[in-house]
């Protein structure tokens with residue numbers, strides 16, 4: 001699904017800088033539409049756009065500027081399309097331009113010249129920025145089969161809330177204007193949000209069409225080479241893992257923070273707290289929500305983690321992990337099987353798997369999990385439906401079996417762990433610990449982090 005940004009019709013302060021950032025963050029196509037702006041002003045804007053991005057622009061007005069700026073996209077309003085012959089458009093197309101146009105109803109698709117690469121159709125929803133530009137399509141609109149070979153792009157009132165509906169209507173993509181420019185200070189964040197949603201919708205679509213082949217797939221990645229000496233140390237100054245270094249000491253951090261929400265704290269607040277305390281391995285664990293609700297939170301969590309140089313792991317939602325380009329994904333025994341998730345997210349992403357018994361551990365290792373979350377250590381209110389509690393004796397027995405079988409997959413203890421438990425858990429050979437309540441509920445999270453860190457060394 002294509003995501004196109006259309007400029008604000010007026011010149012905005014700092015607009016070129018925002019446009020350059022949008023391109024740098026992956027914008028594939030920008031439609032420069034400024035109906036009332038003079039050629040000189042438009043030229044001044046184009047001059048400020050980094051030359052490496054100019055080939056991704058389509059001009060609505062002042063087509064004469066295209067050549068000078070290496071612009072290959074020309075857009076024609078409905079009026080200008082009707083005023084020209086098919087031959088004129090074919091000449092442009094044959095000269096290497098990508099040509100697009102606007103339609104105001106689906107019936108026009110049948111008359112549209114096939115030389116157009118794509119067409120905007122709208123308004124699909126009530127416009128965010130243009131008063132009185134309301135949708136004329138019914139809420140249950142479906143794009144019917146048509147002969148036009150190009151792409152049909154939904155236009156009008158598109159935002160993160162209704163992007164999925166546009167796709168379900170049968171559009172090949174969406175063009176956004178108001179949701180990006182209504183608050184230019186927020187344009188980049190809005191774009192990032194839409195982009196991750198776009199890639200989420202794309203991957204969900206692909207995987208639902210491939211699901212049966214994934215289910216039949218017997219692709220179980222081979223065992224990973226020895227991951228880490230279980231008594232290897234993680235000391236201050238340690239940089240969290242690099243996925244290129246899978247299998248080498250240190251690619252899985254020793255302290256995993258698990259996000260949670262309380263009456264007064266959102267998941268993002270809890271992540272901020274953990275980052276400020278010093279944690280650099282953050283798991284977003286949102287329960288009882290659908291993927292579409294988790295996605296914007298994950299997108300925010302990714303930005304926040306990036307700004308602290310921290311790793312983000314997404315619990316339970318492989319498509320979300322993929323959409324936000326998370327560092328890792330954690331899957332429980334009843335979540336998507338690790339081999340299926342591996343086929344979806346690729347080799348680079350870290351995948352952790354839960355275990356509660358020796359059978360679970362060996363299964364996780366055979367499936368190629370990069371680390372194992374083993375628990376619960378003790379009772380905790382953070383998770384419902386706990387598996388049987390292991391206690392220190394349970395860990396001791398399982399870690400001995402790990403040693404006897406010469407398995408070296410890093411094992412992370414989880415469940416009701418406090419800073420006082422860390423020493424004992426390290427002594428029985430655990431690689432590290434995952435914690436939520438002990439950090440979120442701490443009166444001094446920085447001090448708690450420091451104590452845990454000392455015990456992990």
Ligand SMILES: Cc1ncc(COP(=O)(O)OP(=O)(O)O)c(N)n1
Pocket residue numbers: 256283285287315316330331332333334335352353354355372373374375383412414434
């Ligand atoms: C590091 C780590 N270990 C175990 C879990 C538990 O995962 P799961 O069994 O899928 O349960 P939920 O967390 O999804 O309720 C974890 N999240 N992280």
Ligand SMILES: Cc1ncsc1CCOP(=O)(O)O
Pocket residue numbers: 258285375376379380381382383414415416417434435436437438
């Ligand atoms: C996700 C999870 N899985 C087993 S226990 C647990 C909760 C961990 O949180 P806390 O550290 O507050 O017990």
Ligand SMILES: [Mg+2]
Pocket residue numbers: 315316330331332333335
């Ligand atoms: Mg789970």
